[in-house]
Amino acid sequence: MNKTGLPILIIAATLAACTVPQPYEPPAPAPAPAPTPGGTPVETQPAPPPPPIDEPTPLPPPVVREPTLGAASRALVSQAQAQAAAQNFAMAAASIERALRIEPDNPLLWIELGKVRQAEGNYQQAENMGRKAASMAVNAPKTQAAAWELVAESLRAQGKNVEAQEAQIRADQMGR
């Protein structure tokens, strides 16, 4: 048991960082534990007691992380909204694309781009943007709801009412 102590220690430290679903981190070796006070060698520590239960502890509920926009993206999005209001959809989309180059992983921007497409009547792309946003908005129920809402609206506009209904249900579930 003594010999397995250190590897267990290292792997468990890594594992502790991985139990909550969150952005992937490499399972690189964790930093070696700091030497214990008094220079006690790790090998002399008591071994773990036998496991009392067989069931793994349930995972803690996922941490909710709603995305936000950076200052540059905020400025570009409000510029885009003004452009879209003036029916200038190509320019509005170009502004959001600029923001997406800065924050390509931000689902809010994909939703914004989808809304521009929706406003100009390109419902297929609006739906696709919504789906892309939904796939990125993990553990962000509000953003997920907004993404599925966009998908549902775009599907309805395409006359795909059954699929729209399904998307709407997902939106409503998330929005609660």
Added chain:
Amino acid sequence: MTKKLKKQLLAGGALVLGVGILALLAWLLYLDRIVTAQFEGRRWTLPAQVYAEPLELYVGQALGADTLEQELRRLGYTRVEAAPKSPGTYRRRGERIDLVTRRFAFWDGTQEPQALSVAMSRNAIVRLQDPQGADVPIFRLDPLLIGSIFPIHGEDRIVVTPEEVPDLLPAALKVVEDRKFDTHHGVNFAAILRAAWVNLRAGQIEQGGSTLTQQLVRSYFLDNRRTFGRKIEEAIMAMLLELHFEKQDLMNAYINEIFLGQDGQRAIHGFGLASQFYFGKPLAELQLHEIATLVAIVRGPSYYDPRRRPERVQARRDLILKLMNEHGLIDAGQMRVALARPLGVVDIDKQGGGYYPAFLDLVRRTLRRDYREEDLTEAGLKIFSTLNPLVQSRAETVLKQELERLDKSRKRKDAHLEGVVVVTTPQNGEVIAMVGGRETNFAGFNRALDAKRSIGSLVKPVIYLAAIESGRFHPASIVDDAPVEVKLDNGQIWRPQNISKELYGPVPLVRALAQSLNLATVNLGLQVGLPDVTREFKALGLDREPPQLPSVLLGALDVSPLEVAQIYNAFANGGFNTQLRAVRAVVDAEGKPLKSFALEVTPVADPDAVYQVNRMMVEVMERGTGAGARAYLPPGLVVAGKSGTSSDYRDSWFAGFSGSHLAVVWIGYDDNAPTGLTGSSGSLAVWARLMASIGTTPWNAPLPEGLKETWIEYPTGFGAKPGCADELALVAVPVTVELPTKPGCESGVIDSFKEWWQRFTGSEQ
């Protein structure tokens, strides 16, 4: 009799004279028509100008002061010591750069010049303000002009308006080339006589007597033959031009027309382009010594080539500066300052118009779908491309260095290895760099687009994706790495082998992919079914479905590097396809938007399945055939990728991505001879060194809610726990999956360990 004869002769003479005068008149009218029609239309053929992507400035942008300064210099901004006042200048004080940007007409709006103050710290912008101290959320610099699309052996030029021409340029041209320009009628007979006299005495041509108007005519209407007849024609046309047009128009035409250098197949015409070609900045920003240099070149662009004959050009430049002083254009102080300056001609590689032949070829092919060749080479279009010059130059350097290193260790000495690099930003599908061969300045065969080569194991992630999408497999599923025989249509038996020639038995998918096991993959592909596998290629963005042959499972599939990038882009983009783009928008000569290539996405694969494959490709980099990349990559930079080697080691491939970039590298011989390189021993180092040098972000896609992470024993695929197996791997599987557990690993070692750990560290959570 004599009288009659005289009369007849007289009449004959008059007739001849009359006919002659009529003919002369007709000829004059003809010349007049040519001169006015062509000149009034003033239609220079204007090659389309291609711009790189503009640099965006905003707080948080990963950009250090050194890099920003380097970018400004590349754009031809001039460093000043006092607070910058005019567009195209900057001042640097430590980590802070103040600048005045240039006016630039982007396709989505014109940006007026703006004074900005940029503060940087630890390689990032921390403050961006205007002169009043107000925060500026985002600002884009004028983009780098990266090239033009001109006809082969054609003229390239940037047309300038009179407002864009510094006053000293026409003044200097007149002093040096044609002092009577403002008063003569097209031809300066006194100058011709004087030149003839000088040349006669010298026994060679030392002085030209041509006016600027004659030079313009020669360049504009005539070819270069110097016959007596041509001279007459030239003189008459010059006089006709002067009859019809103002001096100011003629001067402007001269400035845009005249030949000022040769760059390979590209003829540099006009001072606008010459300014970019020699000094890397717009004509309006040239300083006195630079203007004098261009005026020096006019006399003979190949004789006075500032890159090949700097001392000769400098001597003539100094002569011109002195002439300018003599004639009162500049004072003695200005002259002395300018005389003390070096020529300041930029390196041909570093200048704005540096060649990116592979990339420009992609731009040209993209546009050829919508525009005729003449529109591209003549109509003055402005093309906003996606090229990132920094990444491009890193890609060129790294590829060149690695190819040279690899060449030294090859047995073959009669041919050089060739290589290709394609880099994209996966989420928006923009091609930001493309190198088509080791000679990056040679616009030859574009390997990135046209070299369709066998991709070997690069096919594997596609097969594994098809397997997981079928719902019958996940990364911990077991597949047998055992001999397989396939009877082909032609009756032959196909018996593939592993590269190591060994058999690995039952292995989990994650290991089969990481170690690129051929037999396991063929068995998997046959279980999934060839139609599903070949369909997956098409879904991911290949423009054709591969033949349903078993050999496709081992990569007997000829695909170009750009097509590989398209397929892998779908993985990096989480299962969404985006048509790879090199062009964002096109505007016409007046700046009116003609076409934009908007970002479009299409869902093509189940995002959960793609995530599982991507996590397996992370394992390729952690412990499989991509592990060699670790030596180059910064610690903590999570990347995913796959190596590829075609049969007999003819092609060495590596394709992979981080959070923000995808890169595909190919190395091989043009004659398709074996290289002795695998994907890992050839292309991987190029890929890794590139990724390490472009400030890329880790791959950190969030774990989809339908998946969970779980430990398995890497060699066997059994569910395991830390502490009860030697070699563990963390894989993502659907939440519903329950893995058979490795004997001895059954119970909650983790939980008891947690307690132990807490007691050990004295912490209670």
